[in-house]
Amino acid sequence: MTPVERATRLFRERFGTEPAAVASAPGRVNLLGEHVDYHGGHVLPVATAWRTAVAVGLAPGGFEAASEHGTPVRGAWPPARQGDWSDYAAGVAVEFLAAGTLRAAGLRLAVASDVPLGAGVSSSAALEVATAGALAALCGWRGSPRELAVIAHRAETDFVGVPCGVMDQMASALTPAGSALLLDCRTLETSAVPVPLDLVLAESGESHTLRSGSYAERRREGDEALARIRAAVPAVAMLVDIPPAALAQLLPLLPPPLDRRVRHVVNENQRTVLAAAALEAGDVATFGRLVDASHDSLRDLYECSTPRLDAIVTAARRLPGTLGARLVGAGWGGAVLVVAPMGRGEELAAALAADRALALPAVRVVHPGAGLAG
Numbered sequence: 001m002t003p004v005e006r007a008t009r010l011f012r013e014r015f016g017t018e019p020a021a022v023a024s025a026p027g028r029v030n031l032l033g034e035h036v037d038y039h040g041g042h043v044l045p046v047a048t049a050w051r052t053a054v055a056v057g058l059a060p061g062g063f064e065a066a067s068e069h070g071t072p073v074r075g076a077w078p079p080a081r082q083g084d085w086s087d088y089a090a091g092v093a094v095e096f097l098a099a100g101t102l103r104a105a106g107l108r109l110a111v112a113s114d115v116p117l118g119a120g121v122s123s124s125a126a127l128e129v130a131t132a133g134a135l136a137a138l139c140g141w142r143g144s145p146r147e148l149a150v151i152a153h154r155a156e157t158d159f160v161g162v163p164c165g166v167m168d169q170m171a172s173a174l175t176p177a178g179s180a181l182l183l184d185c186r187t188l189e190t191s192a193v194p195v196p197l198d199l200v201l202a203e204s205g206e207s208h209t210l211r212s213g214s215y216a217e218r219r220r221e222g223d224e225a226l227a228r229i230r231a232a233v234p235a236v237a238m239l240v241d242i243p244p245a246a247l248a249q250l251l252p253l254l255p256p257p258l259d260r261r262v263r264h265v266v267n268e269n270q271r272t273v274l275a276a277a278a279l280e281a282g283d284v285a286t287f288g289r290l291v292d293a294s295h296d297s298l299r300d301l302y303e304c305s306t307p308r309l310d311a312i313v314t315a316a317r318r319l320p321g322t323l324g325a326r327l328v329g330a331g332w333g334g335a336v337l338v339v340a341p342m343g344r345g346e347e348l349a350a351a352l353a354a355d356r357a358l359a360l361p362a363v364r365v366v367h368p369g370a371g372l373a374g
């Protein structure tokens with residue numbers, strides 16, 4: 001059964017009635033452009049074929065949420081933050097209420113998902129975007145996928161309280177089937193890019209608990225670096241406005257580690273644009289070299305890798321067929337992305353999974369999927 005069928009069935013079983021609407025949205029794997037989205041840079045995610053479906057219906061009162069994976073939740077209406085999985089859906093409902101789009105005395109929802117948890121594929125964005133799609137259908141609101149992504153993103157930053165950039169929700173809402181999405185995070189302009197590659201995701205098994213604090217710290221460092229640069233060069237509105245050629249002149253204005261952080265952001269943004277061009281041209285070797293350079297920069301300049309992620313990357317790069325390997329997502333644990341020529345992914349995944357020294361909890365071939373569907 002598909003997630004949509006399972007969410008519909010779960011809704012029926014749990015609440016004894018048919019859902020009024022159901023929508024599904026995918027996870028994402030970012031091919032290139034890490035830690036640049038909140039600086040207005042370019043990112044290049046693919047949507048995964050794994051999807052999360054959310055079935056919704058009005059309730060006489062309260063907020064009730066059921067999931068295949070998490071414990072059922074019953075709470076007040078409007079929902080308040082509970083500190084569990086349901087916050088990602090509740091936050092979206094709160095956004096719809098605040099906008100006046102949703103007028104209800106209560107809400108029920110049921111969630112079914114194929115998106116692996118903790119594998120660095122943003123199961124949270126999939127849940128938020130699917131909830132936004134289902135609520136839009138419930139309310140008869142014809143918001144664009146871009147508007148739904150913005151709502152989903154606000155749910156995560158304002159309700160859940162994670163200061164993330166906009167990449168994950170945009171990827172989950174907008175990615176065209178089978179393509180990567182080149183997204184300019186400043187203008188939210190997008191274009192589709194072909195993916196003539198096999199993608200393998202190796203889960204490190206390292207917990208993400210340190211993540212949110214370190215992520216927020218990097219954001220503060222970026223803000224401070226920008227303020228210092230703007231004091232000297234007011235024309236720089238965002239870090240990605242700095243041309244790579246101007247780095248040598250501007251970096252002496254910054255104390256360490258801010259200089260390293262800015263070098264990463266400026267060069268990673270440029271790498272992403274070059275990587276999209278390489279994929280357009282079918283030049284997968286150049287693409288792979290950019291993937292490798294991204295990891296080295298995340299490790300040495302952004303300092304968001306771990307010894308275990310580095311070990312996985314090193315092992316993956318030694319395997320025949322690997323074009324490039326890097327940590328993917330925020331870092332400090334999570335997963336490693338390995339890119340391979342088409343047709344080589346299964347073999348690479350098997351070789352990595354067989355590496356006893358690494359003892360990886362899961363190695364998966366990622367099949368590109370499509371964004372939000374109603």
Ligand code: GLA
Pocket residue numbers: 033034035036037038164165166167168329330
């Ligand atoms: C997390 C955030 C994204 C992005 C990445 C790093 O996945 O949710 O917004 O900042 O980290 O590229």
